[in-house]
Amino acid sequence: MTSWHPASWQSRTAQQQPKYPDPAALEAVIAQLSRLPPIVVSWEVEALKARLASAQRGDAFLLQGGDCAETFQDCESDQIARKLKILLQMSLVLLHGLKKPIIRLGRMAGQYAKPRSADLETRDGVSLPSYRGDLVNRPEFTAEARIPDPQLLLRGYERAALTLNFVRALIDGGFADLHHPEYWDLGFLKHSPLQDAYQRIADSIADSLDFLESVSGRAIHESVTADFYCSHEGLLLAYEQAQTRFIPRQQRWYNLSTHLPWIGMRTAQLDGAHVEYMRGISNPVAVKIGGGMDDAWAQGLVTTLNPQNEQGRLAFIHRFGAKDIEKHLPRLIRAVRATGQSVLWICDPMHGNTETATSGLKTRRFENILKEIELAFAIHQEMGSHLGGVHIELTGDDVTECTGGARGLTDADLQRAYRSTVDPRLNCEQSLELAMLIADRARGGRR
Ligand code: PEP
Numbered sequence: 001m002t003s004w005h006p007a008s009w010q011s012r013t014a015q016q017q018p019k020y021p022d023p024a025a026l027e028a029v030i031a032q033l034s035r036l037p038p039i040v041v042s043w044e045v046e047a048l049k050a051r052l053a054s055a056q057r058g059d060a061f062l063l064q065g066g067d068c069a070e071t072f073q074d075c076e077s078d079q080i081a082r083k084l085k086i087l088l089q090m091s092l093v094l095l096h097g098l099k100k101p102i103i104r105l106g107r108m109a110g111q112y113a114k115p116r117s118a119d120l121e122t123r124d125g126v127s128l129p130s131y132r133g134d135l136v137n138r139p140e141f142t143a144e145a146r147i148p149d150p151q152l153l154l155r156g157y158e159r160a161a162l163t164l165n166f167v168r169a170l171i172d173g174g175f176a177d178l179h180h181p182e183y184w185d186l187g188f189l190k191h192s193p194l195q196d197a198y199q200r201i202a203d204s205i206a207d208s209l210d211f212l213e214s215v216s217g218r219a220i221h222e223s224v225t226a227d228f229y230c231s232h233e234g235l236l237l238a239y240e241q242a243q244t245r246f247i248p249r250q251q252r253w254y255n256l257s258t259h260l261p262w263i264g265m266r267t268a269q270l271d272g273a274h275v276e277y278m279r280g281i282s283n284p285v286a287v288k289i290g291g292g293m294d295d296a297w298a299q300g301l302v303t304t305l306n307p308q309n310e311q312g313r314l315a316f317i318h319r320f321g322a323k324d325i326e327k328h329l330p331r332l333i334r335a336v337r338a339t340g341q342s343v344l345w346i347c348d349p350m351h352g353n354t355e356t357a358t359s360g361l362k363t364r365r366f367e368n369i370l371k372e373i374e375l376a377f378a379i380h381q382e383m384g385s386h387l388g389g390v391h392i393e394l395t396g397d398d399v400t401e402c403t404g405g406a407r408g409l410t411d412a413d414l415q416r417a418y419r420s421t422v423d424p425r426l427n428c429e430q431s432l433e434l435a436m437l438i439a440d441r442a443r444g445g446r447r
């Protein structure tokens with residue numbers, strides 16, 4: 001490895017970085033962030049890596065989910081608890097269907113920075129810098145709001161810590177205890193066509209636990225209280241760098257702002273700053289891959305980001321779209337194989353299936369999301385590979401942003417409760433239904 005340090009990315013081209021008008025103010029904030037305590041700790045990061053290694057072997061399954069972009073305003077207790085609940089419910093359903101431990105990875109507690117396709121946004125002839133997420137600037141369309149503000153890095157760090165603190169307290173308090181799946185009830189289920197099916201799964205798990213405990217004569221704790229990890233797109237490298245620490249006990253560098261940072265599709269250039277930064281940290285890292293990625297690029301990512309072929313270190317999150325997955329996934333599985341190394345394969349069925357409804361709103365169809373996951377399972381199986389997880393954009397709220405699902409939401413419903421400022425998310429009911437259908441297909445119910 002040529003010499004790496006937390007700032008070595010600065011000698012490379014960094015895509016998607018804001019232009020701060022006052023570099024000294026940015027430096028002062030970075031210095032402050034570098035002294036603040038970490039949000040996660042190295043042994044949790046290593047524990048996640050070990051669990052991802054088991055998903056890579058096919059012995060566990062990863063559920064990664066959350067908002068496309070968290071906002072500072074949504075950092076409040078009900079929102080966080082609802083998001084945690086839907087993720088726990090989905091994991092319960094997946095556990096029951098897949099008969100494998102489920103690794104829960106929130107797309108939360110730090111998912112505040114967004115890549116944009118254009119640097120400028122133009123409205124009525126006025127052009128302003130694009131909104132890049134709450135970590136960078138503000139969404140209102142005024143010159144003032146769109147100026148990148150380094151103070152927002154501190155506000156984001158604080159909200160990430162507040163969010164994870166609450167999640168940890170809920171989990172420690174038994175919120176995720178499989179002995180009490182009734183705690184995980186969501187109000188919406190009372191009127192949902194899915195309620196009976198979900199209740200049967202929860203009861204069946206409670207019965208299995210009772211049975212095991214009466215046979216073994218002791219309470220089952222191991223892997224019963226769920227652990228929960230967090231992840232975000234590691235986009236803003238100054239922020240990530242400030243939270244990068246050398247841990248003497250491990251003799252390795254870690255990004256302690258999150259358990260797993262990922263590189264987005266737009267910033268995954270082999271000679272770019274993001275790959276340079278990620279190659280030196282010991283966290284598990286992921287890269288989003290799409291149809292535009294050729295074999296040599298994917299192979300370069302494997303050898304650069306995981307030269308020792310450490311298991312659980314590198315995940316590829318594929319997002320081709322239901323239409324294109326058959327064209328690209330097999331070739332990329334072969335390309336990775338040709339390196340003699342392996343990765344954890346995760347299917348993101350959201351970002352390749354985005355379309356614009358006639359109203360102009362961005363949406364995704366439930367049937368395409370499900371189809372891409374089904375195809376991913378089938379392709380991995382045919383090729384003797386494992387689909388190790390799914391990556392879903394969802395919310396615990398009852399929004400109408402994606403169409404389809406058990407309630408048959410249509411384009412006309414989108415207006416009713418469309419709240420996302422970025423990508424359309426599955427609502428709580430659609431998320432649970434998706435988990436049920438994945439579990440169903442995994443039990444052999446393939447069409
Ligand atoms: C995202 O995950 O919200 C995103 C921007 O994805 P991608 O990098 O895959 O386009």
Ligand code: CO
Pocket residue numbers: 068069351393422423
């Ligand atoms: Co998104």
